Amino acid sequence: MSQEAEASLEIIQSRGGPAEIEVAFVLGTGLGNMADTVENPVVIPYADLPGFPKLTVSGHDANLVVGRLEDTNVAFMQGRSHYYERGDSRAMATPLETLALMGVHSLILTASAGSVNSSFYPGAMMLVTDHINFNGLNPLIGVASDGGFVSLTGAYDPRLAKRLKRAVLRAGVTLHEGVYMWFAGPSFETPAEIKMARMLGADAVGMSIVPEVILARRLGLRTTAIAMLTNFGAGFQHGDPSHAQTRETAAQGAIALKRLLRAFLRTKEEAWVVSSQ
Ligand code: HPA
Numbered sequence: 001m002s003q004e005a006e007a008s009l010e011i012i013q014s015r016g017g018p019a020e021i022e023v024a025f026v027l028g029t030g031l032g033n034m035a036d037t038v039e040n041p042v043v044i045p046y047a048d049l050p051g052f053p054k055l056t057v058s059g060h061d062a063n064l065v066v067g068r069l070e071d072t073n074v075a076f077m078q079g080r081s082h083y084y085e086r087g088d089s090r091a092m093a094t095p096l097e098t099l100a101l102m103g104v105h106s107l108i109l110t111a112s113a114g115s116v117n118s119s120f121y122p123g124a125m126m127l128v129t130d131h132i133n134f135n136g137l138n139p140l141i142g143v144a145s146d147g148g149f150v151s152l153t154g155a156y157d158p159r160l161a162k163r164l165k166r167a168v169l170r171a172g173v174t175l176h177e178g179v180y181m182w183f184a185g186p187s188f189e190t191p192a193e194i195k196m197a198r199m200l201g202a203d204a205v206g207m208s209i210v211p212e213v214i215l216a217r218r219l220g221l222r223t224t225a226i227a228m229l230t231n232f233g234a235g236f237q238h239g240d241p242s243h244a245q246t247r248e249t250a251a252q253g254a255i256a257l258k259r260l261l262r263a264f265l266r267t268k269e270e271a272w273v274v275s276s277q
Helices: 003-014 032-037 093-101 158-171 191-200 210-219 243-275
Strands: 023-027 039-045 063-069 072-078 106-115 125-133 175-182 204-206 222-232
Touching: 003 039, 003 093, 023 032, 032 063, 032 072, 032 243, 072 093, 093 210, 106 210, 106 243, 125 158, 125 210, 125 243, 158 175, 158 222, 158 243, 175 210, 175 222, 204 222, 210 222, 222 243
Parallel strands: 023 072, 023 106, 106 222, 125 175, 175 204
Antiparallel strands: 039 063, 063 072, 106 204, 125 222
16 A cells, blocks of 8 residues: 555544444545535545545535444545546545555445436436446556456446345335446547447446546455436437536435435345344
């Protein structure tokens, strides 16, 4: 682990957060207020944590919130750094290393995305089951020798997916499933690119998730991702995305996502009790 991650860990512990964190969430555009439900929250601005990103995009707070939720020690990252902010696909490396040092065993990434599946309407959520990385970028490029050969088979953890699907029933929300294709951004895709994404088998397109999943897999974190579908992709079903629309629709969808994430934490406990009988 990097010295920055070790230093961030010390700062978090010195501010009185739980010694160990079980589940961590990364909250995307318009979804930051999900952390409001944390009990006894310890809120630490990213600016106080070495190696944590300086955010440049509106719709993202920039705090790490740690505390208890549904009898679980949790961490919420309110906002992320994207590749397009500085051309750095390792922008989330130190925060993810810090979460790993805190003992996190399950990482849930959330992000807004454009739908390229005609059955997946804006406002709905999609569990990411796999991704397509077609832009030549990889956060492990240049990373020490053999350490970069990380397997991405099962990168979107099947056990976490199963638990989330059980939580869907409790929460009474809809969760589609599909493939997420990463575009570097920050410009939105062209209609021709959206057509290509559909032809290649994508169900949603977006500008995050993928580098974080790759980094998290290298750290051995079990990871899953939920895309909040905020619009149809450019030129598809009259889609013409904008940042304002993304923020607004994500904020509306945050209510369902919040219900789902709380149900997810409760479902874990019940599953644990059942399996130990
Ligand atoms: N494309 C890429 N990223 C996105 C989109 C989109 O249409 N909507 C929300 N994030």
